[in-house]
Amino acid sequence: MNAQTNVGQQDGHDDILDVVIVGAGFAGMYMLHRLRGLGFKARVFEAGSGVGGTWYWNRYPGARCDVESVQYSYQFDDALQQEWEWSERYAAQPEILRYANHVADRFDLRRDMQFNTRVISAVFDEGRGRWVIETRDGARTTARFCIMATGCLSSPNLPKFEGMASFKGDHYHTGHWPHEDVDFAGKRVAVIGTGSSAVQSIPIIAGQAKRLYVFQRTPNYAVPAHNAPLDPAYVKEVKANYPVMRARAKQTMTGIDFDYSDVKALETPPAARTAEFEKRWQRGGLSFLGAFQDLMMSEEANGTAADFVRGKIREKVEDPKLAELLAPKNTIGCKRLCIDIGYYETFNRPNVELIDVSEDPVEAITEKGVRAKGQEYEVDVIVFATGFDAMTGALLKIDIRGRDGLQLQQKWSEGPRTYLGIAMAGFPNLFSITGPGSPSVLTNMLPTIEQHVDWIAGVLEHMRERGLTAIEPEARAEEDWVGHVGELAGRTLRYTCSSWYLGVNIPGKPRVFMPYIGGFPRYVERCSEIADKGYEGFSLS
Ligand code: NA7
Numbered sequence: 001m002n003a004q005t006n007v008g009q010q011d012g013h014d015d016i017l018d019v020v021i022v023g024a025g026f027a028g029m030y031m032l033h034r035l036r037g038l039g040f041k042a043r044v045f046e047a048g049s050g051v052g053g054t055w056y057w058n059r060y061p062g063a064r065c066d067v068e069s070v071q072y073s074y075q076f077d078d079a080l081q082q083e084w085e086w087s088e089r090y091a092a093q094p095e096i097l098r099y100a101n102h103v104a105d106r107f108d109l110r111r112d113m114q115f116n117t118r119v120i121s122a123v124f125d126e127g128r129g130r131w132v133i134e135t136r137d138g139a140r141t142t143a144r145f146c147i148m149a150t151g152c153l154s155s156p157n158l159p160k161f162e163g164m165a166s167f168k169g170d171h172y173h174t175g176h177w178p179h180e181d182v183d184f185a186g187k188r189v190a191v192i193g194t195g196s197s198a199v200q201s202i203p204i205i206a207g208q209a210k211r212l213y214v215f216q217r218t219p220n221y222a223v224p225a226h227n228a229p230l231d232p233a234y235v236k237e238v239k240a241n242y243p244v245m246r247a248r249a250k251q252t253m254t255g256i257d258f259d260y261s262d263v264k265a266l267e268t269p270p271a272a273r274t275a276e277f278e279k280r281w282q283r284g285g286l287s288f289l290g291a292f293q294d295l296m297m298s299e300e301a302n303g304t305a306a307d308f309v310r311g312k313i314r315e316k317v318e319d320p321k322l323a324e325l326l327a328p329k330n331t332i333g334c335k336r337l338c339i340d341i342g343y344y345e346t347f348n349r350p351n352v353e354l355i356d357v358s359e360d361p362v363e364a365i366t367e368k369g370v371r372a373k374g375q376e377y378e379v380d381v382i383v384f385a386t387g388f389d390a391m392t393g394a395l396l397k398i399d400i401r402g403r404d405g406l407q408l409q410q411k412w413s414e415g416p417r418t419y420l421g422i423a424m425a426g427f428p429n430l431f432s433i434t435g436p437g438s439p440s441v442l443t444n445m446l447p448t449i450e451q452h453v454d455w456i457a458g459v460l461e462h463m464r465e466r467g468l469t470a471i472e473p474e475a476r477a478e479e480d481w482v483g484h485v486g487e488l489a490g491r492t493l494r495y496t497c498s499s500w501y502l503g504v505n506i507p508g509k510p511r512v513f514m515p516y517i518g519g520f521p522r523y524v525e526r527c528s529e530i531a532d533k534g535y536e537g538f539s540l541s
């Protein structure tokens with residue numbers, strides 16, 4: 001039987017499977033590899049037709065990782081990291097997808113993966129102590145453990161604009177982009193949204209389209225990527241020193257090897273402060289926010305960085321009124337900082353128009369285009385760069401039921417509740433990789449994923465060695481963790497804006513800061529401590 005056809009159709013009688021993994025992105029791929037290495041029988045279900053997760057779905061023009069390629073890669077296998085050649089400082093989506101496929105080939109992962117298979121429910125059968133996983137094709141599979149590797153930004157948010165169905169042209173969501181090239185040449189295009197996906201795609205679409213209308217609700221801060229082909233001498237040096245660089249990265253808050261300053265902006269004379277920002281601006285990338293240690297703790301300190309970037313925007317954008325509209329007024333870094341390639345400059349082009357919908361929201365989508373501010377903008381194509389139902393969206397789309405029929409939707413009705421972002425009380429033997437309550441999106445996802453996978457693999461090994469069959473967080477431990485995550489979040493400026501970290505971009509979603517903001521090293525230390533104490537805070541039986 002072909003590995004891509006229904007190897008999973010066993011309808012409830014397949015007690016041979018130890019683990020079902022949901023998702024074949026970087027998390028699901030490594031989880032499968034790791035469990036196989038330990039001799040567990042695991043199978044991956046994936047809604048897409050191939051591996052890669054985020055990089056499988058986000059194929060919009062300009063899609064690129066904002067973490068440098070030599071760091072946004074697996075480190076679990078030295079031969080892999082030595083043999084793979086990244087071509088650019090920031091890898092573009094096609095290259096990252098090639099990398100994911102290379103890993104799948106190299107470790108022969110596809111034979112235990114079932115593609116084009118969306119999981120619709122996961123129900124814990126208490127009598128048998130097994131999860132029953134149902135897929136959209138109606139097949140049911142059971143396994144002792146269920147591991148959600150469903151990603152943090154994998155459930156696209158398409159706002160319910162009035163008249164959506166009436167539009168006669170083509171429309172796309174950046175997070176669910178077609179596999180074929182979309183040709184914008186000679187077309188009138190609307191982009192709704194100015195987050196990272198828009199910041200990346202707008203310069204490219206503007207270069208092709210006849211006319212581009214950008215509907216901006218909130219302007220965004222972007223620092224230059226200064227992307228370039230990687231210098232072979234640099235790559236050689238990185239490869240020779242990979243273990244040192246990886247170890248250094250693990251000591252930083254984000255798991256990225258940056259030079260984080262421990263100097264405070266407010267204790268630095270203005271000229272020296274500007275010089276530091278300038279140095280980092282010229283270098284490019286997310287390390288801009290590492291310039292001073294108080295940037296995310298004090299409004300006043302943050303204002304110095306924000307002022308600097310606003311000044312740069314004014315230099316780049318020729319029309320001063322337009323520059324003011326593009327210059328964000330909110331806290332820099334509160335929403336995720338974007339890195340750009342010619343974003344602000346794109347607005348100097350005669351074929352690009354910015355429509356500020358901050359005060360008057362988009363009124364409707366019409367047959368011919370977008371209506372806003374009492375005017376109809378006629379277009380051939382609409383690009384919705386409107387983001388994601390982040391962190392919880394993909395999990396809540398699946399009907400997950402634990403002990404006593406407890407539904408995850410019900411448990412999380414006032415916001416996500418997890419222990420370490422990995423497990424939940426009431427849901428035995430269910431794990432989430434980079435779930436809410438873990439550092440995930442505030443860190444370099446690859447080392448974060450590896451840490452979670454290794455930790456979960458450790459749990460399974462521990463249980464097997466002792467003949468244990470069930471693990472579940474104690475309610476009290478979960479309660480304490482949720483409190484700890486919230487308490488840390490409340491101390492930073494990231495708590496102050498309407499970001500997807502807080503779920504504010506989704507109408508009706510509880511306003512809860514979802515990722516763990518205490519930093520990668522502290523989180524890892526806590527996870528290790530818990531494991532060393534025999535999985536403290538978990539009940540095992
Ligand atoms: P983001 O960063 O959530 O951006 C979505 C954008 O869409 C943002 O500018 C939103 O404005 C805008 N938006 C959402 N709904 C609407 C409506 N109804 N009307 C107008 N504008 C709207 O998603 P991205 O895909 O760009 O990036 C997600 C992450 O991927 C990014 O942080 C990186 O980590 C990679 P708002 O700011 O809410 O006013």
